Amino acid sequence: MESLQGNWRNSRVRTSTPSWRRFKDRIAFSLGFLCVTLAMIPLASILFEVVRNGATALSVQFLTGTPALVTLPTGNAALAGGIAVSIEGTLVLMGLTAVIAVPIGLLAGVYLAEFGDNRFGRSIRFLNDVLSEFPSIVIGILVYSILVVGLRVGFSAFAGGVALSIIMLPIVTRTTEESIKLVPRSVRDAAMALGIRKWRATISVVLSTARSGVVTGALLSIARISGESAPLLLTIGTSSYFFSGLNQQVDALPVRIFLLSSENYVSGAQQQGWGAALILIVLVLCLNLAVRIATRGKYGAVRSRI
Amino acid sequence: MDKELKAENTKPILISRPVEPLKIQTDKLNAWFGNNHVLKDVSLRIKENHVTAIIGPSGCGKSTLIRCMNRMHELVPQAKVSGAVLLDDANVYAKGVDPVSVRRKIGMVFQKPNPFPTMSVYDNVAAGLKLNGERDHARLDRAVKRSLDLAFLWEEVKHELDKSGSSLSGGQQQRLCIARALAVEPEVLLMDEPCSALDPIATAKIEELITNLKDQYTVVIVTHNMQQAARVSDYTAFLYLGQLIEYGETTNLFENPTEELTERYLTGKFG
Ligand SMILES: Nc1ncnc2c1ncn2[C@@H]1O[C@H](COP(=O)(O)OP(=O)(O)OP(=O)(O)O)[C@@H](O)[C@H]1O
Ligand SMILES: [Mg+2]
Numbered sequence: 001m002e003s004l005q006g007n008w009r010n011s012r013v014r015t016s017t018p019s020w021r022r023f024k025d026r027i028a029f030s031l032g033f034l035c036v037t038l039a040m041i042p043l044a045s046i047l048f049e050v051v052r053n054g055a056t057a058l059s060v061q062f063l064t065g066t067p068a069l070v071t072l073p074t075g076n077a078a079l080a081g082g083i084a085v086s087i088e089g090t091l092v093l094m095g096l097t098a099v100i101a102v103p104i105g106l107l108a109g110v111y112l113a114e115f116g117d118n119r120f121g122r123s124i125r126f127l128n129d130v131l132s133e134f135p136s137i138v139i140g141i142l143v144y145s146i147l148v149v150g151l152r153v154g155f156s157a158f159a160g161g162v163a164l165s166i167i168m169l170p171i172v173t174r175t176t177e178e179s180i181k182l183v184p185r186s187v188r189d190a191a192m193a194l195g196i197r198k199w200r201a202t203i204s205v206v207l208s209t210a211r212s213g214v215v216t217g218a219l220l221s222i223a224r225i226s227g228e229s230a231p232l233l234l235t236i237g238t239s240s241y242f243f244s245g246l247n248q249q250v251d252a253l254p255v256r257i258f259l260l261s262s263e264n265y266v267s268g269a270q271q272q273g274w275g276a277a278l279i280l281i282v283l284v285l286c287l288n289l290a291v292r293i294a295t296r297g298k299y300g301a302v303r304s305r306i
Numbered sequence: 307m308d309k310e311l312k313a314e315n316t317k318p319i320l321i322s323r324p325v326e327p328l329k330i331q332t333d334k335l336n337a338w339f340g341n342n343h344v345l346k347d348v349s350l351r352i353k354e355n356h357v358t359a360i361i362g363p364s365g366c367g368k369s370t371l372i373r374c375m376n377r378m379h380e381l382v383p384q385a386k387v388s389g390a391v392l393l394d395d396a397n398v399y400a401k402g403v404d405p406v407s408v409r410r411k412i413g414m415v416f417q418k419p420n421p422f423p424t425m426s427v428y429d430n431v432a433a434g435l436k437l438n439g440e441r442d443h444a445r446l447d448r449a450v451k452r453s454l455d456l457a458f459l460w461e462e463v464k465h466e467l468d469k470s471g472s473s474l475s476g477g478q479q480q481r482l483c484i485a486r487a488l489a490v491e492p493e494v495l496l497m498d499e500p501c502s503a504l505d506p507i508a509t510a511k512i513e514e515l516i517t518n519l520k521d522q523y524t525v526v527i528v529t530h531n532m533q534q535a536a537r538v539s540d541y542t543a544f545l546y547l548g549q550l551i552e553y554g555e556t557t558n559l560f561e562n563p564t565e566e567l568t569e570r571y572l573t574g575k576f577g
Contacts, residue, residue, distance in 0.1 A: 186416060186418060187422060187423065189378065189381070189416065189420070190416065190420045190421075190483070191433075191437075192378065193376065193409055193413065193416075193487070194409065194410075194413070194486065194487070195406050195407065195408075195409035195410030195411075195438070195490060196406070196433075196437045196438065200438075204433075205422055205437070208422075209422065
């Protein structure tokens with residue numbers, strides 16, 4: 001015992017005096033700080049650029065008008081009007097996608113969490129993971145060839161919604177499964193011991209306990225697909241008119257940003273592109289805020305008190 | 307039935323009083339977790355409207371025994387049961403018996419308070435009824451009040467029924483769980499070390515309410531605490547390595563145990 005203590009003292013003296021430790025602590029802290037700063041640079045500069053360039057495009061007309069070309073006195077064409085059609089299109093697509101993907105993903109997630117502990121469940125989980133890593137352009141091509149051309153649905157909001165759903169589905173499934181698995185055994189046991197049927201216990205007790213995680217997953221996946229452009233390029237077409245049906249072509253902000261920013265000859269187009277980008281970012285930010293608010297509900301408050 | 311039970315019991319069960327109705331009888335009950343044989347031929351007869359304590363060293367199968375009674379054991383993957391558990395002479399493991407209906411008659415309170423975290427106090431108590439389709443508000447209100455009363459919690463929470471169940475103190479949460487189990491009007495209440503996470507005052511409250519419950523219910527309580535078993539129970543069963551070593555009236559068992567193992571356990575020689 002004594003020799004052990006002696007050894008320990010010796011080694012402490014040799015390697016780490018208090019000042020050396022404090023020095024190491026400083027180094028570690030500075031490195032961490034540096035890395036955080038580095039990581040923030042791209043985010044900050046993107047935000048800065050988008051706000052600087054996009055803010056000048058903002059006006060009531062920009063937010064509420066339809067695209068219009070005007071001829072300048074010089075004879076050149078210029079873009080006026082606004083991007084209301086694209087904003088509406090994006091909202092329609094987000095809603096449609098959520099309506100398709102959330103229920104399916106939710107049920108799939110519940111299934112995997114509750115009954116997925118077998119070969120079939122593991123295969124589904126694996127395929128789901130593969131699907132979530134799929135390049136989104138491939139999903140666009142798939143929907144294009146099967147739905148748009150193959151089944152002659154044509155460029156339409158519906159085709160776009162299907163393509164986005166395929167992207168969203170694995171995310172919702174995964175997050176639902178994960179949040180359900182976080183629900184402690186004891187809660188499940190308590191429900192079963194009350195003589196509640198398993199499906200009822202799963203939906204009313206387990207899923208409701210996992211609620212904030214599930215809602216977060218769904219909202220984040222909507223935020224994720226709201227910025228997708230590749231699959232939409234091949235599925236929704238374009239439109240200068242407000243939404244008129246799921247089988248009609250629609251516009252969407254990411255596609256509009258792409259078109260506007262690659263337009264070099266019409267003046268005002270680039271500026272509108274920045275404006276549209278700003279709106280899209282604000283939209284995504286709002287969704288993230290919604291996540292914050294949704295998870296701060298009753299349960300969140302309770303949890304933080306414990 | 308009675309004769310059968312006696313004949314195959316490993317140790318004779320000596321109960322001196324005249325016949326009182328039995329509520330639960332286990333008959334050669336065996337239970338496994340995978341290949342781990344944790345209950346061996348346990349035959350136990352639990353009297354109606356009495357408190358029965360189950361004691362024994364950690365890992366001897368106390369929780370498994372009571373989880374077999376309301377068919378919770380089979381929810382664990384790889385878990386197996388053989389033998390019979392009779393509730394009022396009907397085998398709960400008979401073919402065609404719905405485990406859900408068994409659990410509704412035999413309620414359970416767990417070691418750690420486990421209120422439903424997203425539900426209010428009211429909904430926690432009403433959950434068992436609501437989720438089985440009860441919609442009548444007046445009836446729900448009555449059941450909630452009655453159960454909280456029985457659990458000695460009504461006075462403390464009557465003004466905050468909307469508060470989240472998990473915002474109560476540990477002792478209150480455990481009483482909430484008791485109220486939740488009572489709200490579905492079971493006939494038997496199984497309690498698995500209900501006080502082990504609680505301080506002495508909260509424990510005393512729960513012990514008092516257990517004593518109070520036996521007019522209406524049959525209570526089976528697992529406990530590590532000998533004094534608690536002595537205080538609350540009428541009968542005590544001593545379990546060791548999955549076997550029922552001794553069972554009898556609590557005072558008898560504590561004062562003159564017939565088995566050496568029991569005596570050694572009670573005097574703290576092991577466990
Ligand atoms: N979920 C489980 N999976 C596998 N084995 C288990 C499980 N639960 C319990 N066991 C095993 O079964 C045996 C009996 O466990 P049980 O929980 O019934 O003991 P206990 O008497 O309640 O112990 P304690 O007093 O510590 O609660 C133990 O050996 C334990 O290892
Ligand atoms: Mg136990």
